[in-house]
Every structure is written in structure tokens, then in C-alpha cells.
Amino acid sequence: SAVISQKPSRDICQRGTSLTIQCQVDSQVTMMFWYRQQPGQSLTLIATANQGSEATYESGFVIDKFPISRPNLTFSTLTVSNMSPEDSSIYLCSVAQPGGTGELFFGEGSRLTVL
Amino acid sequence: QKEVEQNSGPLSVPEGAIASLNCTYSDRGSQSFFWYRQYSGKSPELIMFIYSNGDKEDGRFTAQLNKASQYVSLLIRDSQPSDSATYLCASRLVNKFYFGSGTKLNVKP
Numbered sequence: 001s002a003v004i005s006q007k008p009s010r011d012i013c014q015r016g017t018s019l020t021i022q023c024q025v026d027s028q029v030t031m032m033f034w035y036r037q038q039p040g041q042s043l044t045l046i047a048t049a050n051q052g053s054e055a056t057y058e059s060g061f062v063i064d065k066f067p068i069s070r071p072n073l074t075f076s077t078l079t080v081s082n083m084s085p086e087d088s089s090i091y092l093c094s095v096a097q098p099g100g101t102g103e104l105f106f107g108e109g110s111r112l113t114v115l
Numbered sequence: 116q117k118e119v120e121q122n123s124g125p126l127s128v129p130e131g132a133i134a135s136l137n138c139t140y141s142d143r144g145s146q147s148f149f150w151y152r153q154y155s156g157k158s159p160e161l162i163m164f165i166y167s168n169g170d171k172e173d174g175r176f177t178a179q180l181n182k183a184s185q186y187v188s189l190l191i192r193d194s195q196p197s198d199s200a201t202y203l204c205a206s207r208l209v210n211k212f213y214f215g216s217g218t219k220l221n222v223k224p
Contacts, residue, residue: 104205104212
């Protein structure tokens with residue numbers, strides 16, 4: 001399984017500011033995803049980070065609010081822009097290999113609190 | 116309709132008992148299924164995955180898949196207080212993963 005490092009692990013942010021979360025994987029992976037987990041809730045897929053092209057966003061998530069970069073097969077960033085208290089969540093980077101049976105692995109998560 | 120459905124619980128079992136966690140999925144094209152354990156404040160940790168009908172055992176854990184009924188389960192034998200966590204069921208359809216809402220398990224000493 002891949003080792004996935006995220007930073008920051010947690011942060012407290014002010015309303016209206018933006019924060020960038022970094023995700024580093026110890027091996028090349030084709031598929032990289034960003035999930036959000038709000039308090040007491042399950043996982044919601046924000047977007048698929050595509051290497052060398054624009055991310056693919058799920059319904060309800062837009063690039064202006066959650067810009068994503070993926071410059072290579074081991075690294076991605078997610079920015080949470082113009083934050084409000086509703087953005088307080090755990091943001092999780094996850095990776096998988098293509099094919100129908102490969103597992104999905106998660107980073108440690110980034111816990112954001114917006115005041 | 117959600118792709119993956121789970122009973123949110125909580126499910127309470129005494130220490131040493133068998134805990135049975137269940138989920139159903141809606142898309143018959145789903146190719147593989149996963150169980151994750153998530154402790155409070157931590158990220159999900161993969162416990163088991165299964166993609167063939169039948170049972171798959173790993174230590175105290177057994178995953179069961181019934182594609183005809185679109186049903187996946189996880190049995191935890193000899194439950195321990197350290198098994199107390201939220202268990203997430205997930206399905207994979209090509210290159211997308213769908214998660215259930217999770218079942219909270221409490222194992223009482």
C-alpha cells in the first residue's frame with residue numbers, strides 16, 4: 001500500500017481566507033482523490049485530481065472554491081478558498097490504482113476549523 | 116437512492132461476541148467492495164476487500180459478498196473493546212468509490 005502524507009494535519013483559519021493542503025505519495029499513483037468528511041458524516045468525494053489536466057469535480061463542488069493541482073503522479077494540492085465556518089471539515093487525500101478491484105488508501109487527513 | 120446503504124447504528128455487542136455489520140449496494144456493475152474502520156478523529160483504515168461471491172477471511176474478520184442480493188457484510192469474531200469504531204462500507208465502480216454512511220460499533224467490556 002502507498003504511504004500518503006498530508007499537511008497541514010490541522011489548522012484553525014479565519015473566515016474569508018484560503019488554505020492549501022498538500023498531499024505527497026511515496027510512489028507513483030494514477031488515481032488521486034480528495035474527500036471531505038464533515039463532523040459526524042461519511043465521506044463525500046470532492047474531485048478526482050488528474051495529472052496534467054484539470055480536476056474532475058463532483059456535483060456541488062466547483063473549481064473556484066476548491067482549486068486542485070496535480071503536477072505529477074506523486075503530489076497534489078487542494079485549496080479551500082474564501083472559507084466559511086461551513087468548510088470546517090476533515091479533508092482527505094486518497095489514492096488508488098486503476099482497474100476494478102484495486103483498493104483505496106487514505107492519508108491522515110487535514111482537520112480544518114474555520115472561525 | 117444512495118449507492119451504498121448502511122445502518123448507522125450504534126451496534127452494541129459484548130466483548131467476545133460476534134459483531135455483524137451489513138451493507139447493500141444499488142449498482143450491479145460494482146466490481147469490488149471494501150470495509151474500512153475509522154476511529155474518532157482518524158482517517159479510514161482499510162480492513163478488508165472482496166470482489167468474488169462468498170466469504171473471505173482474515174484473522175478475526177470475515178467479509179461476505181452476495182452479488183445476487185447486492186449485499187456485503189463484515190463479521191468480527193471475538194470482538195474487543197478496541198474494535199469500537201465506525202465501519203464504512205464502500206463499493207468500487209470502475210474508477211469511482213462510493214461510501215456508505217457508516218455503522219458505529221460499540222464493544223462493551
